[in-house]
Amino acid sequence: MDRILIALLGALAASVLTTGPAAAADPEAGQEDFATYCGDCHSTSADMVNRKGPSLFGIVGRKAGTVPGFEYSDANRQSGWVWDEDRLRGYLPDPRAAMPGTKMKFDGVADSDEAEDIIAFLATRK
C-alpha cells in the first residue's frame, strides 16, 4: 500500500513539475541580460538619460514615443502602443518586424528566457 501511495505521489509531483507554470522570470539575471543586449543604447537610471535610444526608466506601462527630449521615429510615435509586458514580449524578439520603421538597429533577443528576464528587470525600474 505504501509503495502504491509513494508511486502515486511521485507521479503527481512529476505531473506538477512538467505541466506547471514556467519558472518565474529573474530580474537580476535580466539586469545582466539588459547590460548585454540593451545597455549600450539605453539607460534605466532614474534621472531619465537618453542615449542613442530613449531612457527605459519607467518603460513598463508607458505610452510609446513619449520620453521628453528624444527624437522618435514616426512609427514609434504614431504606434499608439503602451509598453505593457505583453507588448514587450512581442517586441523584443524582433523589434523591426514588430514595429516596421523603428529607428532601433537591433536584431532582437532571440532567447525567450532572456527576454522574460529583461522584462522582469524593466518592471523593477520605476
Add this chain to the structure above:
Amino acid sequence: MRHGYGRWPMAPAAALVAVWLVPTASALPSYSRQTGDTCAACHVSAFGPQLTPHGQAFKLHAYAESTGSWTPPVSAMAVVSYLSTRADNPVSEGDANDNFRMDEASLFLAGKIAGPVGSFAQLTYEGPGHVWGLDNVDLRAAFDTVLDGMDAVVGVSINNNPGVQDPWNTFGAWRYPYNDSEFAIGGAAAPLIDGGLEIQVVGATAYAMIDNKFYVEAGAYATPGDSFLDAIGVAPDESAKLNGAAFYGRFAYQKDWGKQNAHVGMAILDASLYPDRDSSLPSDHYTDLVIDAGYQWLGSRKHIATIQGAYTYEWRDLKGSYLIDAAGDRKSNLQSLTLDATYVYDQTYEGILGLSTVWGGRDTILYVPDPVEGSRNGKPNTTSLSLEGAWTPFGKEGSWGAPYANLKLGIRYTHDFTFNGASSDYDGFGRDASDNDAFLGYLWTAF
C-alpha cells in the same frame, strides 16, 4: 600620435618605417556628449581605443549618430608619460633615461558635422618637439540602405593614414600598443601599412558593411603638394613621396552573437615610393598583405576578454634604392606578427599582454650598425613582449564628471628578446636587446 620635424622616415629607407609610429586617441567625450552613450559602450575598457561592435557601428555611421540634439563636436586630450629603459639611450632626443614628459596635447573636431557627415580630426601639439601639426584625420559620410535584401551601411572616408578608418584594432593606426612615449626605442623596420604613410598622404575610400557581417572597402591615396604638407606641419623633405596613387583594399567577415563577437579579414596596401623623394629615380614598390582576426567576449560587461592579432607579409621591390646603393637587395620581404590579449574587470581594471615580432631578409646596406638604433648583422628581426595594467575610473554609467571627465592611468613593461637582428650586441656597439627593456607609466586624459 604624430611625429614632428626630423623624425619622419626617409623615403629611401621607407623600408625603415619606424615602429614607434603609434597614434594616440582615446574615447572622445564629444562622441559621448553627442550620443548620450557612455565611453564604455563603444570601447572595451571605458577609455579606448579598442572598439566594441557598438563603437564600430558608430564609426561606420560616420561618427554622426546622435540623440538629435546638437552638441559641439570638440574634444581635447593630453598624454603624460614616464619612460625608463634598462640601459641609458645615448642617442635619445630627450634625456638619456627616465624621461618624464608631456608627450602630446590634442584638439579634436570629432562628431557630427551635418546630416550623415561626421569627423575624427586631430590637431596635435607634440611636447618634445614643441610643434603643432595635423594628426590623424577621418572625414566620413555614411547612410543605411538595403543591398540585395540585406541591411547595409555604405559610406566614404577621406583620411590621411591607410587603416585609420578601419573599425578593428589589429593593424595600422589603432593596433596595440595604443600609446607610447615619444622617446621609446623603436625597431629598424615595420611594414608600410603600420604607419609608414601616416599624415603624409591624402586618400579616399568607399566602404560597405553588409548584413552586419561582410565588410568591403577600397580606395586610393596620393601625396599632396609640398606647400600643403608644410601647412599641416609635415616637413616635405622628410616625408614619403608616392609615385602615383597607392591602392588600399579591405575585406572582413564578422559575426556578432551579442555576448561575444569575432572577425577575420584581410587588407592590402600597394604603394610606390620615390627614394629620397627624387622623382627622377625609379620608385621602390611595396605590397603589404595583412591577415587579421579577433575575438571579444563582452557578456554583461562585468568580465571582458579579447584576443586579436595580425600577420603581415610585405613584398618589396626596392628598384630605386638599389640603384643608388641605398639597399643591398632589390627584392626582399618583411613580415610581422602582432598578438594581444586583454582582460577588463568591471570596465575599470585592465590587463593586456602583447606580442610583437618583425622579421625579414638580411640587408647590410638597409640595416647598418649604429648606436642603439642600428643593426650589427643587417637584419631587422625584433621580438618584444609587453605586460600592461591600467585603471580607468570614469566613462561608465553614473561615473563622476560624465561625459567630461575621462582618465586612464597605466603601467607597461616591455621586454625585447631580440632587437634589430640579435639579442646581444645587436647594434655593433655592444648594446643588448634587453638593454631596451622599458618601463612606461602614463597618464592619459580626455575631455
